[in-house]
Amino acid sequence: MLSPVLSRAAVDPRVQPCGLIEAADPAKWSGIDSQSFAFRHKLGDLPLFELPRLAALSEKVFDRIDYGRYFDADEMKLGKPELKRRLRNAIEGVGQSRRWLALHFVNEMDPEYDAVLQGLLADVEHMVGQPIRQRMSWAAMTVFMNSPGLAVPYHFDHETNFLLQVHGEKDLSLYPCNDRWVLPETDVEDFYRHNPIATRYRDEVERTVTHYQLLPGVGVHHPPLAPHRIKNGDQVSISVSFYYTMPETEYRARVHQVNFLLRKLGLQPRPPGQSALVDDAKNRFIRMLSKPHPRTHDEALYSGIERLTAPARIARKMLHRAPHRAMG
Numbered sequence: 412m413l414s415p416v417l418s419r420a421a422v423d424p425r426v427q428p429c430g431l432i433e434a435a436d437p438a439k440w441s442g443i444d445s446q447s448f449a450f451r452h453k454l455g456d457l458p459l460f461e462l463p464r465l466a467a468l469s470e471k472v473f474d475r476i477d478y479g480r481y482f483d484a485d486e487m488k489l490g491k492p493e494l495k496r497r498l499r500n501a502i503e504g505v506g507q508s509r510r511w512l513a514l515h516f517v518n519e520m521d522p523e524y525d526a527v528l529q530g531l532l533a534d535v536e537h538m539v540g541q542p543i544r545q546r547m548s549w550a551a552m553t554v555f556m557n558s559p560g561l562a563v564p565y566h567f568d569h570e571t572n573f574l575l576q577v578h579g580e581k582d583l584s585l586y587p588c589n590d591r592w593v594l595p596e597t598d599v600e601d602f603y604r605h606n607p608i609a610t611r612y613r614d615e616v617e618r619t620v621t622h623y624q625l626l627p628g629v630g631v632h633h634p635p636l637a638p639h640r641i642k643n644g645d646q647v648s649i650s651v652s653f654y655y656t657m658p659e660t661e662y663r664a665r666v667h668q669v670n671f672l673l674r675k676l677g678l679q680p681r682p683p684g685q686s687a688l689v690d691d692a693k694n695r696f697i698r699m700l701s702k703p704h705p706r707t708h709d710e711a712l713y714s715g716i717e718r719l720t721a722p723a724r725i726a727r728k729m730l731h732r733a734p735h736r737a738m739g
Contacts, residue, residue, distance in 0.1 A: 421518070421551065422529075422655070424544040428537040429530035432630070440538040444571055444634045444657075447585045449623055452575045452630045454651055459523055460577045462649070465554060466502040470495055471520040477707065480515070505556050506647045511563070512556045519551070528552045531653050535573070543657070549708050550655035557648040563641040565612035567594065567602070569664060569712065570654035572633040576625035579648035581641050583623040586616055588637035593619055596682055599636060600671035603664050604720060605713045610638060625650065635660050661712065662694050668716040669693035 433451040442448065458464055472478045473491055481498055489497075501510055518525040528550065536544050559579075567588075574583070586593050593616050602609035616638075623631050633639060663683045670680035670693070683690055701715035 421549060422532060422544050422547045424536075424542070426529040426533045428533045430534065431527070431530050432534035432538065435538065437538070437540070440535075440540075443535075443539055443632060445589065447621055447623075447632055447634060447637060449629055449631050451628055453628070454527075454575050454577050455627050457527065459527065460554065460649055460651060462502060462505070462556065462647075465514060465556060465649075466499045468517065468521060468524075469498045469502055469514060472498065472514065474520070475516070502556055505558055509558050509561065511558070511561050514554045514556075516551050517554055524552060528653055531573070532655065546657055547655045548658055548661055549711070550653070551708070552651060552653040555648070555650045555652065557643050557650075559643055559645045559647060561643045564608075565610065565638055565640045566608060567610060567636050567638045568633065568654070569602075569635060569660065570656050571635055571660070572652060572654040573630055574625070574633060575630035575651045575653075576627055577649045577651060578627060579646040580627070580644040581625040581648055581650065582644070583625055583631055584640050585621050585623065585631070585633065586638040587619050588634040590619060591682075594636060594638055596670075597674065600667045600674060603667040603712075604671050604716050605709075612640070656708070662690070664712060665694045665697040665715070666690050668697050671716070672719060 431453050433453065435450045439448040439450070454460055472481060473495060478494075479487055482494060486494065486497070501508070501512055505512055514520075518528040531552075532544055532547070532550060536542065557579075588594070594610060598610040623629075625631065666683040670682070673680040681689055697715040699715075700718050702710050705711035705714060
C-alpha cells in the first residue's frame with residue numbers, strides 16, 4: 412500500500428476534545444508558536460505506547476514507500492522479512508543497545524494511533540480557543556524509543572511540535588525561536604534548502620536557554636524553528652511527538668528558500684515580513700516549481716528548491732569524481 416497523496420484529510424476538525432492533554436493555564440497556550448511551555452498529558456494510560464505494541468506496529472512500516480529511511484544502504488540489500496525482524500528486534504531490545512529509534516507517521520499506519528492524534532489536535536485547539544484545525548495544512552505523529560544516556564544534538568524543526576514523555580525521562584534544553592542572534596537568518600535559509608543540520612551549537616546561546624525535565628506525563632511545546640537538544644536519562648525513554656504545519660509557516664519557508672538562492676548570488680535579501688509584495692512574489696515562484704501532487708510533506712516543502720539546486724549538486728559530484736577518473 413502506497414502512502415496517500417498529501418492532503419488536509421490528515422486533520423479531522425470534527426473530532427471532539429478527549430482530555431488527553433490536561434487543562435492548563437490559558438496564558439501559556441496563547442503563546443503557542445512563539446514561546447515554549449510545559450503541560451500535563453495522559454498518554455501513559457494507553458497500551459499503544461508500550462514496547463511490545465510498538466514492536467508489532469513496526470511491521471506496518473513496510474507498507475509505506477519510505478521504509479528505507481530505517482535502514483542503511485547495505486541493509487537494504489536484504490529482503491523484507493529480514494528487515495522486519497531486525498527492526499522489531501531493535502525495538503524490543505532497545506534497553507540493551509545504544510540505539511535511537513523512531514516510528515514515523517504512526518497515524519498513517521494504524522487507525523488507533525490516528526484516533527490518538529486527532530484527539531490530541533482537538534485538545535490543542537480547545538486550549539488555544541481558536542479553530543486552528545481548519546487551517547492546518549498537515550499533521551502527523553512519531554514515537555521515539557531510545558536507549559539510556561543517549562543525546563540528541565542541537566537542531567531545530569519546521570513544524571509546530573509537542574513532545575510528550577511516556578516512559579523514562581529526558582532533559583530538554585530549548586532556545587528562542589525568533590532570536591536571530593541565537594538562530595541566524597542564514598542558518599534558517601540553509602535549513603530550508605533541505606539541510607537538517609543547518610545550525611551549530613555555540614556556548615554563548617546558553618544564556619537564552621529554558622530547561623525542562625520531561626518525566627512521564629509531562630509534555631513540552633516546541634515552537635517552529637526553536638533550537639533544542641535532548642539528553643536521555645538512565646532508563647529506556649519512550650516519547651510521542653505530534654506536530655502540524657500552518658499555511659503561514661509554509662509561506663515563510665518558501666520565502667527563506669528564495670532568500671537562500673539570492674544570497675548565493677551575492678545579494679542581501681529581505682527577511683520574511685519586511686515586504687508583503689516581495690514575499691508574495693517569492694512564495695509564488697517556489698510554488699510554481701514545486702510538485703503539484705506531493706506524496707509526502709517533504710516533497711511539498713522541498714521539491715521546488717531541490718529542483719533549482721539539483722544542477723549544482725550534480726556539478727559538485729562530477730568535479731569531485733573528475734580527479735579520480737584522471738588518475739585512473
